[in-house]
Amino acid sequence: MPRVSTDQLAARRQQILTGARTCFADHGYEGATVRRLEEYTGLSRGAIFHYFRDKEALFLALAEQDATRMADVVAEQGLVQVMRDLLRGGSDRSWLGTRLEVSRRLRTDPEFRARWQEHSGALTAATRARLERQAAAGALRDDVPVPVLAQYLELVLEGLVSHLAMGLPADDLGPVLDLVENAVRAPLMR
Amino acid sequence: MPRVSTDQLAARRQQILTGARTCFADHGYEGATVRRLEEYTGLSRGAIFHYFRDKEALFLALAEQDATRMADVVAEQGLVQVMRDLLRGGSDRSWLGTRLEVSRRLRTDPEFRARWQEHSGALTAATRARLERQAAAGALRDDVPVPVLAQYLELVLEGLVSHLAMGLPADDLGPVLDLVENAVRAPLMR
Numbered sequence: 015m016p017r018v019s020t021d022q023l024a025a026r027r028q029q030i031l032t033g034a035r036t037c038f039a040d041h042g043y044e045g046a047t048v049r050r051l052e053e054y055t056g057l058s059r060g061a062i063f064h065y066f067r068d069k070e071a072l073f074l075a076l077a078e079q080d081a082t083r084m085a086d087v088v089a090e091q092g093l094v095q096v097m098r099d100l101l102r103g104g105s106d107r108s109w110l111g112t113r114l115e116v117s118r119r120l121r122t123d124p125e126f127r128a129r130w131q132e133h134s135g136a137l138t139a140a141t142r143a144r145l146e147r148q149a150a151a152g153a154l155r156d157d158v159p160v161p162v163l164a165q166y167l168e169l170v171l172e173g174l175v176s177h178l179a180m181g182l183p184a185d186d187l188g189p190v191l192d193l194v195e196n197a198v199r200a201p202l203m204r
Numbered sequence: 205m206p207r208v209s210t211d212q213l214a215a216r217r218q219q220i221l222t223g224a225r226t227c228f229a230d231h232g233y234e235g236a237t238v239r240r241l242e243e244y245t246g247l248s249r250g251a252i253f254h255y256f257r258d259k260e261a262l263f264l265a266l267a268e269q270d271a272t273r274m275a276d277v278v279a280e281q282g283l284v285q286v287m288r289d290l291l292r293g294g295s296d297r298s299w300l301g302t303r304l305e306v307s308r309r310l311r312t313d314p315e316f317r318a319r320w321q322e323h324s325g326a327l328t329a330a331t332r333a334r335l336e337r338q339a340a341a342g343a344l345r346d347d348v349p350v351p352v353l354a355q356y357l358e359l360v361l362e363g364l365v366s367h368l369a370m371g372l373p374a375d376d377l378g379p380v381l382d383l384v385e386n387a388v389r390a391p392l393m394r
Contacts, residue, residue, distance in 0.1 A: 114304040121371030162379045173363025181311030189352045197387040
């Protein structure tokens with residue numbers, strides 16, 4: 015009989031992720047030292063690195079969690095809704111900035127980039143799947159291939175993440191997102 | 205009679221900026237130490253900081269140089285052309301990444317953010333001015349206010365900068381930029 019149940023393991027793993035997310039948000043990737051990760055998670059380094067091989071693995075697990083959460087929204091409501099949620103919820107902005115801080119690493123370390131893309135792939139897949147469904151239903155413009163529409167939406171999302179992470183004013187971006195949404199839709203009248 | 209002519213001063217200033225740009229690109233903002241800045245510019249720290257108060261001032265001067273250069277392209281050909289130039293020219297990508305690395309600082313240090321926005325204001329001004337001219341000529345869609353179109357284009361530019369800085373594949377983004385350009389234009393037929 016195992017000493018710790020699967021539920022307990024999952025709860026402990028989530029406790030680590032939640033603490034680490036706030037730690038990255040407050041101190042950035044470099045600033046999230048092992049000592050600080052211990053403080054934020056309330057666990058020893060031994061416990062933390064029992065669940066995650068290293069800081070990089072922890073960071074990528076958080077990226078994956080984001081991607082999965084966003085993918086759920088995408089499946090139901092589309093990528094523009096993910097952007098609207100980002101605009102509304104101010105709390106995630108500092109965490110999102112951590113993604114920008116690792117951009118140099120992503121660019122210069124192909125292995126890290128491959129792992130990152132693997133962990134964030136759920137969002138890309140969900141975006142394409144939804145667009146394919148919408149295209150089949152005649153809800154999308156038909157003069158631009160679906161992969162281009164998907165890349166377009168992803169590029170705007172990257173811009174929004176960057177914008178928010180820099181703390182630039184974003185209260186008035188609602189009409190911009192309307193425009194983005196409109197640009198992929200089928201015209202109302204032909 | 206001055207020991208050094210104005211031309212010589214300007215040339216020296218440019219020598220510092222050119223070296224510093226490569227230094228930031230190679231080592232990032234934090235990694236651009238005074239010693240490395242000396243190496244890359246071929247000048248002593250005394251000479252460098254005679255022209256620029258500190259590393260921050262050097263960084264902001266480079267941001268201003270970018271903004272001015274991009275503003276020139278915007279005035280003639282628009283912000284989407286700036287994006288197409290970014291796609292073509294691979295060399296600037298590592299420098300652009302430095303902008304992302306300071307995102308935490310931009311978000312958490314209002315004074316730095318204000319200085320940054322001041323230094324990058326030329327691009328915003330040029331973008332709005334060009335869009336106003338195009339609107340007056342009937343070349344833009346008229347159902348969305350010009351400031352929204354300007355914010356839209358700037359958001360996409362931010363996404364592209366982020367995308368390139370992360371070293372993500374960008375060879376196939378041409379059609380995405382066509383879509384962006386199309387989204388602000390007046391429809392061909394009414």
